[in-house]
Amino acid sequence: MGRELTFADAKIIQLVNEHFVAVAADDWFQRRRQDAEGEFFRKVADQGPRKGQGGSTRQGIYAFTADGKLLQYRNHQDPDVMRGFLLAALKEWDKIPPAQRAKGAIEVPDLKKVDARYAPTLPKDALIVNVYARILDRTDDFFCHGSCKFPGGQRASHDHMWIRADEWQALLVKDASKGQEIAVPAKLMYRLARYHLIDNTRGEPPMWARKDVHSAQIKLVVEAVTLSEVRLKLTGAVLLASDADPKAAKRGFDVSLYGQICYEPVKGKITKLNVVAVGEHWGEGTFTGGARPGRNPFGMAFELADPSRSADRVPPQGIREGDGYYSAHR
Amino acid sequence: MRLLLFTSASIILSLATARAAEPIKPEHFEKLHALIKPQADEEKFMQIPWRTNLWEARKQAAAQGKPLLLWEMDGHPLGCV
Numbered sequence: 001m002g003r004e005l006t007f008a009d010a011k012i013i014q015l016v017n018e019h020f021v022a023v024a025a026d027d028w029f030q031r032r033r034q035d036a037e038g039e040f041f042r043k044v045a046d047q048g049p050r051k052g053q054g055g056s057t058r059q060g061i062y063a064f065t066a067d068g069k070l071l072q073y074r075n076h077q078d079p080d081v082m083r084g085f086l087l088a089a090l091k092e093w094d095k096i097p098p099a100q101r102a103k104g105a106i107e108v109p110d111l112k113k114v115d116a117r118y119a120p121t122l123p124k125d126a127l128i129v130n131v132y133a134r135i136l137d138r139t140d141d142f143f144c145h146g147s148c149k150f151p152g153g154q155r156a157s158h159d160h161m162w163i164r165a166d167e168w169q170a171l172l173v174k175d176a177s178k179g180q181e182i183a184v185p186a187k188l189m190y191r192l193a194r195y196h197l198i199d200n201t202r203g204e205p206p207m208w209a210r211k212d213v214h215s216a217q218i219k220l221v222v223e224a225v226t227l228s229e230v231r232l233k234l235t236g237a238v239l240l241a242s243d244a245d246p247k248a249a250k251r252g253f254d255v256s257l258y259g260q261i262c263y264e265p266v267k268g269k270i271t272k273l274n275v276v277a278v279g280e281h282w283g284e285g286t287f288t289g290g291a292r293p294g295r296n297p298f299g300m301a302f303e304l305a306d307p308s309r310s311a312d313r314v315p316p317q318g319i320r321e322g323d324g325y326y327s328a329h330r
Numbered sequence: 331m332r333l334l335l336f337t338s339a340s341i342i343l344s345l346a347t348a349r350a351a352e353p354i355k356p357e358h359f360e361k362l363h364a365l366i367k368p369q370a371d372e373e374k375f376m377q378i379p380w381r382t383n384l385w386e387a388r389k390q391a392a393a394q395g396k397p398l399l400l401w402e403m404d405g406h407p408l409g410c411v
């Protein structure tokens with residue numbers, strides 16, 4: 001909701017861009033990090049009302065100085081409230097003696113050691129795929145954006161899929177010929193199914209367990225070959241359900257896939273990866289309440305990310321499971 | 331071994347439970363892709379140049395003499411929510 005309410009407000013955007021250095025972070029990682037960055041964050045957060053007792057969340061919006069003095073904290077979405085929050089933070093900032101808040105007055109040392117378990121990094125030469133999900137409604141002959149009662153639940157959600165170099169390189173065959181079928185690595189297919197065919201339109205979603213994958217078939221066929229490009233056609237179908245009997249499952253996703261992957265055979269580089277997944281989703285998770293009742297149209301779109309954008313380098317949600325993300329087929 | 335991995339996966343996975351999702355028509359592909367992706371009015375929050383590294387943001391704030399604004403959520407605010 002912060003995307004739709006707070007940070008879509010023109011005045012808030014202006015205030016932030018003019019007066020603050022803005023940073024976004026995942027509390028699940030930040031509150032666990034055992035390094036200087038984690039300690040710094042907890043030092044800031046512990047000056048506010050959320051002290052993370054028992055390892056609980058410290059989520060919210062914090063304004064603070066580079067040396068860690070908390071200026072304001074709120075966990076609110078209303079633009080009126082948050083405009084007031086920003087102005088109050090700037091008032092606190094102005095109370096600090098000018099010499100202490102001048103450019104270069106605070107020294108921030110280099111971060112020497114990083115807690116790799118809770119600061120996941122993109123594997124070398126890995127491919128980043130942007131993943132979007134959206135509720136849909138049916139029209140007479142197609143689909144349209146869906147509507148729901150959950151605030152912001154109609155918007156497209158975001159995530160990112162990481163594909164290791166050896167995995168995407170396995171899709172690039174030498175001397176490809178039209179009609180040739182290319183095997184999709186099982187670990188890639190299961191990663192897609194378990195960690196990316198998910199409904200995150202209302203918050204943090206549950207991932208699918210290995211047993212929840214009732215069927216998964218993805219077919220990749222060479223559709224066209226030129227000297228400069230090979231185009232692959234992707235088709236597939238996946239059935240996910242939280243019960244051994246999909247018809248009795250409280251949560252499920254019955255989905256078909258279609259897409260195109262293009263690569264430059266000489267450079268061995270994927271230049272396009274556009275995939276859609278459309279089907280019926282039903283049910284909700286602990287943190288994704290407010291789902292529409294029954295089975296409803298649900299769509300997902302995948303495309304190559306722009307690694308130069310910091311937002312596109314945000315790790316996949318599923319990476320919280322560590323190596324499990326990369327070995328989803330087990 | 332690699333072939334075995336691919337093949338065994340296919341066999342196991344082809345024990346498909348009856349499914350209902352209709353195949354996606356090729357002529358619908360581009361239209362669906364555009365429909366599902368975020369629209370421009372859903373991306374206003376990206377008019378703020380969000381950093382994703384708190385430590386680097388600290389350094390920048392110190393160098394520029396500005397306070398920091400941290401958007402901290404369970405689930406990355408620029409990621410999976």
